[in-house]
Amino acid sequence: MSELDALRAQLRATEERLRAAEMRAAIVEREAELQQRQALSLSARLSTILSISAALLIGRDVDAIVQRVVAEAVGLFPGTMAAHLYLLDPDHEVLSLRAVAGGGPPTCAGLARMATLAPRAMLLVGPELELALAELADSDQEALRAALPDWPPTSALLTPLRVESQRLGALVLYGGISAHLYHPRDIPFVQALADLTAVAIDEITQRARAAALQRDLQITRSLHAETQARLSSAQAQLLQSAKLAAVGELSASIAHEINNPLYAARNSLYLVEQDLPPDAPQRPYLAIAQQELSRIARIITRMRDFYRPTRAELAPTNINTLLRETLELVQTHLRHGHITTSTVLDPDLPPIVAHADQLRQVFLNIILNACDAMPGGGELRVVTRLLRSPAAVSIVIQDTGIGIAPEHRPHLFEPFYTTKAQGTGLGLAISAHIVTQHGGSIDLESEPGRGTAFTILLPVEEERGSEG
Amino acid sequence: MPPWQIHVVDEDPVAALITQRALQAMLGEAYHVLADPTPDTAWLACANNSVDLLIVDPGPRASSTLALMRVVRSFRPGLPILVLTAYDSPGLRARMRELGIERYFAKPLDLRDLLPTIAATLSASTPKSPGGASLLTMSLSA
Structure with a gap:
């Protein structure tokens, strides 16, 4: 048993x-x-x-990318009732909603601000989620409640959109079905999705910025080339004018020296004529001599007037405008030479009757000389003012360059006198010639090692015609 | 009535001679045209108040002629000055305007073209005596 x-x-x-x-x-x-x-x-x-x-x-379009991300997020994380993607405006630190999946678009950032500030993706469930929602302002809570299909959410996945240390925005997923509460193993996935999104948005932004910079660079290059071409043209014109002026100076000089003998010969014939009887056989020859001397006088006058501006070329001219145009012309040249400019232009300057192109050449020539005098950079100062007695416009162009040695100063305005290896010696001669032709004067003060200041005086009153 | 006294100052002696001779021939006995050998002698005549019209050529190197014009402008402001120059330029014209010179002619003109201006200038005044009282003594080098 x-x-x-x-x-x-x-x-x-x-x-x-x-x-x-x-x-x-x-x-x-x-x-x-x-x-x-x-x-x-x-x-x-x-x-x-x-x-x-x-x-x-x-992807090439930020909107298309963010729409795709929220749509995929709903499928990737079962139980998601709404996905909100926000982007941060870097200038204003404002979050703006860019894409929504599930429910309606919220009129507030909801938990996105918290997500933006978080270092990595985070999961909120139970009391943590309740606390986070409770910390929202009442109006924000109401707005979020209106946007979500169910309230309150059972869990939430929050993740910042970041590239390195730069914050771009946030992705927030709200879980609405209790049987599918988000799980900690969802965190790496939502973080991966956010990282991919951030990289894609950043790449598009960088690409757009690079394209804008490229456009700016092309515009800058084009402007630079244009300015350089204008400057080269102006310099070529300056040289041509200088050559013409040298010929003009020579012509005027010869004309002046011939004037007195011609004048004496011409009027001597009058005295001879007075002593001849009316029927003297020499009279026809005397008449021929007088006519031919008059012809020489006309030729001499034309020689003297060579390169002198004719009345038709003179017009009321704003000196400040001319100076601004000239400075604009050499802007690139000055920038490359590390030369800063300052201007004090008297706004009350009256227009003066002048040959604008010739005066522009004078200013250009003196400014380029100033640049040459400042090989290591410096400051160029341009000042205009109105002098009352006699009425004249004063233009001072001052540099902080190497200055002019005292032995050179008496010869600076002489044609073909130069201290530069590549100089023609005509720049200041033509400048002085032009200023003199306008009834003005040009002078300079210079201190070796400290700089040079050119002062140009141009009379304000209208040029009168010759009586002779 | 004594003749009008016209003084000519020109550093070019031939030009000065021709100006003097031709003007004298053209103007006749009612005018007495003199060529001053230097600006100093011209100033002496002006200072003696015995000049009715001064004709000058302020050439490019004639600083003493310019000094003569400045001193005449200061001490004999009523004495008319006529510029007759071989060195016409806008710069010279501007300087002459600054000195208050209104009669400005450029060589090589025919002197007959000058006669209306001379007549108009002197018509408003009475001729001065060539031996007028010495009112001023001043050197041009001052």
Whole structure:
């Protein structure tokens, strides 16, 4: 009997072990199924992330990218009732909603500000989520409640959009189904999605900025080339004018020296004529001599007037405008030479009757000389003012250059006198010539090592015609 | 009535001679045209108040002629000055305007063209005596 009882007890024990083993097997089987489902879910998520990654990296439009991200986020994280993507305006630190999936667009940032400030993605559930929602302003809470399909959300995934230390915005996912509460294993995925989004947006922004810079560079190059061409043209014109002026100076000089002998010869004939009887046979020849001397006088006058501006070329001219135009012309030249400019232009200057192109050449010549005198950079100062007695416009062009040695100063305005290796020696001669032709004067003060100041005086009153 | 006294100052002696001779021939005995050998002698005549019209050529190197014009403008402001120059330029015209010179002619003109201006200038005045009282003594080098 006891043996039978012992066998029965052994059988029961064996049955108990069998049931326990079956239960363990069932648990293991369920765990295996769970692991398999998780593995499949993980694989699906990775696959989705990869396809998003490929799509984002070829995207060219920020709006298209953010719309795609919120749409994919809803599928990627089951239980999501709404996805909101905000971008930060870098100038104003303002978050603006750029894409919504699920529910309506909220009129507030909701939890996005918190997400923007977070270092990495974060999961809010239970009391943490309640606290975060409670910290929102009442109006914001109301706005969020109106935008979400269900209230309150059961969990939330918050992630900043960042590239290195630069904050671009935030992605906020609100969970609405209790059976699918977000899980901590969702965090790396939402972080990966946010990082991909941030990189894609940043790349588009950088590309747009690079394109804008490229456009600016092209415009700057074009302006530079244009200015350089204008300056080269003005310099060529200056040289040509200088050559003409040198010829003009020579012509005027010859004309002046001939005037007195011609004048004497011409009027001597009058005295000879007075002593001749009316029917003297020499009279026709005397008349021829007088006519020919008059002809020489006309030729001499034309020679004297060579390169002198004719009345038709003179017009009321604003000296300040001329100076501004000239400075604009050499702007690039000055910038490359590290020369700063300052101007004090008297706004009450009256217009003066002048040959604008010639005066522009004078200013250009003196300013370029000033640049040459400041090889290591310096300051160029241009000042105009009105002098009352006699009425004249004073123009001072001053540099902080190497100055002019005293031995050179008496010869500076002489033609072909130069201290430069490449100089023609005509620049200041022509400048002085032009200023003199306008009835003005030009002078300079210079201190070696400190700089030079040219002062030009131009009479204000209108040029009168010659009586002679 | 004594003749009008016209003094000519020109550093070019030939030009000065021709101006004097031709003007004298053209103007006749009612005028006495003199060529001053130097600006100093011209100033002496002006200071003696015996000049009715001064004709000068302020050449490019004639600083003493310019000094004569300045001193005449200061001490004999009523004495008319006529510029007759071989060195006409806008710069010279401007300087002459600054000195208040209104009669300005450029050589090589025919002196007959000068006669209306001379007549108009002197018509408003009475001729001065060539031996007028010495009212001023001043050197041009001052």
